[in-house]
Amino acid sequence: MDETEQKILDAALSVLVSKGYEGTTTRRIAEAAGVNEVTLFRKFQSKENILREVIIRNLNSALALIDSMFQMETEADQAVSLRNMGLDFIKLMSERIDLISILIEEGRRKPEVQEILSPATQILIKRLSECFELQIKNGKMRNIDPKVAAVTFISFTFYICLMKKFLEGIIGDKEEALEGFVDIFTKGIIKVNDKNLR
């Protein structure tokens, strides 16, 4: 991976998130990279190769971060752990939401995009649900479906990143919203030792 190739990939990502999938032309990538258009084709043969490389690198770096993110300190308060996890995840997500949004939409019609996105999504859910499963085994959470809990957590954080612009003025900033969510989420999943309620 020489310097020129790196410049091209960086430029391709920045054009992709600012102009969208179909708005990402080889002319724009070349201009943003400060190289001649023909250099793109000498290095990567086709535009498709460039975009695939950009997508795979970005998703892999995200997955690497996620692997170390979903761990709940066993001694700490669950709400605090969840809030910390949520903050980290929201940060990771909001830094990539433009790309992810493009991938989800393009993946609906392009199998080659789907093939990259599908395993990433599944690993994400799997990691978090394993984390929840451990909490259940340790008696820290009641016997809910850990996968559904994981999807609940991910879907909320994903949604507030995706809809950020529309949510301004409705709910507060991401931190406030996350706090409210964790409140709702925990009071359901924390094992209630006193069973005599209701």
Added chain:
Amino acid sequence: MDETEQKILDAALSVLVSKGYEGTTTRRIAEAAGVNEVTLFRKFQSKENILREVIIRNLNSALALIDSMFQMETEADQAVSLRNMGLDFIKLMSERIDLISILIEEGRRKPEVQEILSPATQILIKRLSECFELQIKNGKMRNIDPKVAAVTFISFTFYICLMKKFLEGIIGDKEEALEGFVDIFTKGIIKVNDKNLR
């Protein structure tokens, strides 16, 4: 709205959801509608006008349905009410998810799409949070933030519709997933009269 115009709008929607925003060309719309391409321009002047009309009609019909959807029977079990509401909403959502997915992604860069989508999103959240607010006043829910609860509910249902393909094999069908979600969701929001727990 004559018959030809209706045929064109129907065709435009079907091309839009199957080919995506940039894949929706006037040639394809004309072919799908069974009319000559030039007829599109005689009726609507521009491709943009056609797409705007398609989008506005579809979102308005969805909003009309939503207005009557978010009502919880006061005497029934909350979990049952929420599940019924969820089923209705998932149905409405999954019938339109291809279009909605396109609008969200295109809206990130096209202000004219954003202007249509933004109020629709806000009305959706407002309606559901009003519904929850009523439950809180009636003492059926504890004092959570109704807007955050609404976003929690909407984000989960939205996510399982959007990610349907990736979730197959991870969590069960939508009904099962919804049941698991409502379990987690309710146990947090139902007012616990016995305050002595934990």
Added chain:
DNA sequence: AATGCATGCAAGCGCATACTTGCTTGCATT
């Protein structure tokens, strides 16, 4: 029977796209 209007058809315009070709330039290794 005459008129008008909706639509079809064929052709084309200007523009942008991904990608190619042939040639030049300049730096780095030998």
Added chain:
DNA sequence: AATGCAAGCAAGTATGCGCTTGCATGCATT
């Protein structure tokens, strides 16, 4: 000093796009 290789430059290909123009056709109202 000679060689090779990476990159620039200019031009061009074929394709598809939104949209326009001019003319033909056929149905419905008068």
